[in-house]
Amino acid sequence: MPKYMTKQRKALLSFLSAHADEELSARQIAQMLDDDSISVSAVYRNLSALEQDGKIRRVAKSGSREVFYQYTDCSSCKDCLHLSCEKCGKTYHMNMPDADRLVAALAQNDDFSIDKSATVLYGVCRECKKQS
Amino acid sequence: MPKYMTKQRKALLSFLSAHADEELSARQIAQMLDDDSISVSAVYRNLSALEQDGKIRRVAKSGSREVFYQYTDCSSCKDCLHLSCEKCGKTYHMNMPDADRLVAALAQNDDFSIDKSATVLYGVCRECKKQS
DNA sequence: CTAGTTGCAAAGAGTTTGCATGGCG
DNA sequence: CGCCATGCAAACTCTTTGCAACTAG
Numbered sequence: 583m584p585k586y587m588t589k590q591r592k593a594l595l596s597f598l599s600a601h602a603d604e605e606l607s608a609r610q611i612a613q614m615l616d617d618d619s620i621s622v623s624a625v626y627r628n629l630s631a632l633e634q635d636g637k638i639r640r641v642a643k644s645g646s647r648e649v650f651y652q653y654t655d656c657s658s659c660k661d662c663l664h665l666s667c668e669k670c671g672k673t674y675h676m677n678m679p680d681a682d683r684l685v686a687a688l689a690q691n692d693d694f695s696i697d698k699s700a701t702v703l704y705g706v707c708r709e710c711k712k713q714s
Numbered sequence: 715m716p717k718y719m720t721k722q723r724k725a726l727l728s729f730l731s732a733h734a735d736e737e738l739s740a741r742q743i744a745q746m747l748d749d750d751s752i753s754v755s756a757v758y759r760n761l762s763a764l765e766q767d768g769k770i771r772r773v774a775k776s777g778s779r780e781v782f783y784q785y786t787d788c789s790s791c792k793d794c795l796h797l798s799c800e801k802c803g804k805t806y807h808m809n810m811p812d813a814d815r816l817v818a819a820l821a822q823n824d825d826f827s828i829d830k831s832a833t834v835l836y837g838v839c840r841e842c843k844k845q846s
Numbered sequence: 847c848t849a850g851t852t853g854c855a856a857a858g859a860g861t862t863t864g865c866a867t868g869g870c871g
Numbered sequence: 872c873g874c875c876a877t878g879c880a881a882a883c884t885c886t887t888t889g890c891a892a893c894t895a896g
Binding site for chain 2: 859860861862863869870871
């Protein structure tokens with residue numbers, strides 16, 4: 583959809599790649615890309631385009647009124663399901679045999695076709711479990 | 715948390731029970747509870763309380779700037795995983811053997827403790843699959 | 847050059863809050 | 872009767888949009 587690769591868009595995409603799978607608000611993104619590399623409105627416009635393009639997911643976090651954006655680098659994990667840790671915020675990729683089994687079981691027993699790109703499983707990851 | 719059962723709160727809770735598992739915005743809720751049974755701000759305040767109490771989940775739907783609220787009647791399905799249809803918006807309950815298998819597989823192979831109350835699997839339900 | 851993008855500032859929308867009033871217990 | 876909850880409207884914040892200037896191709 584975007585036609586020109588402006589330096590602002592380049593900076594944003596590069597930032598998103600570096601922070602793939604993290605849940606960030608537009609404001610946070612604009613701030614972390616400090617030194618005036620891109621304006622907030624341009625961030626919003628680019629984020630919207632990416633969302634329509636299916637490259638970004640929007641999530642509402644409880645307790646905050648902002649919406650958070652999560653960029654997923656599609657090349658590497660088009661088909662995998664995502665696990666998101668509620669403690670540290672990190673995203674993991676569910677291992678494939680499990681994911682396939684889940685998809686198959688849902689299709690067979692619940693007659694439900696899962697949309698892998700839209701669903702995220704929430705919980706607590708190994709690292710955070712250790713600490714608590 | 716709430717101390718008094720006002721008629722507004724009663725109307726809201728009754729409405730939510732009747733529309734359990736549906737994703738609705740605060741505005742929608744206030745409007746559907748028409749004839750001035752409750753003000754929008756009271757809806758927000760009650761919704762927030764319910765959210766803190768874990769009885770309500772907030773979701774960001776792509777394309778809309780509003781946040782949607784989903785009430786789950788905990789008594790009936792404390793432990794089950796939810797399936798949400800992207801076409802018709804209905805929520806289904808994943809059948810238990812599958813859910814248990816999924817939880818076990820995640821714990822064992824990914825070392826991830828799933829939070830059943832927070833996760834929702836998105837996809838397309840049987841009814842909607844037929845139609846398309 | 848031309849058309850897509852940006853930045854700014856203003857508009858728009860959803861949500862929150864202060865305060866006086868009203869009602870549950 | 873006391874305190875919580877409500878309604879209203881104003882305040883806030885996040886997000887979108889109009890428009891002139893800029894720039895990638």
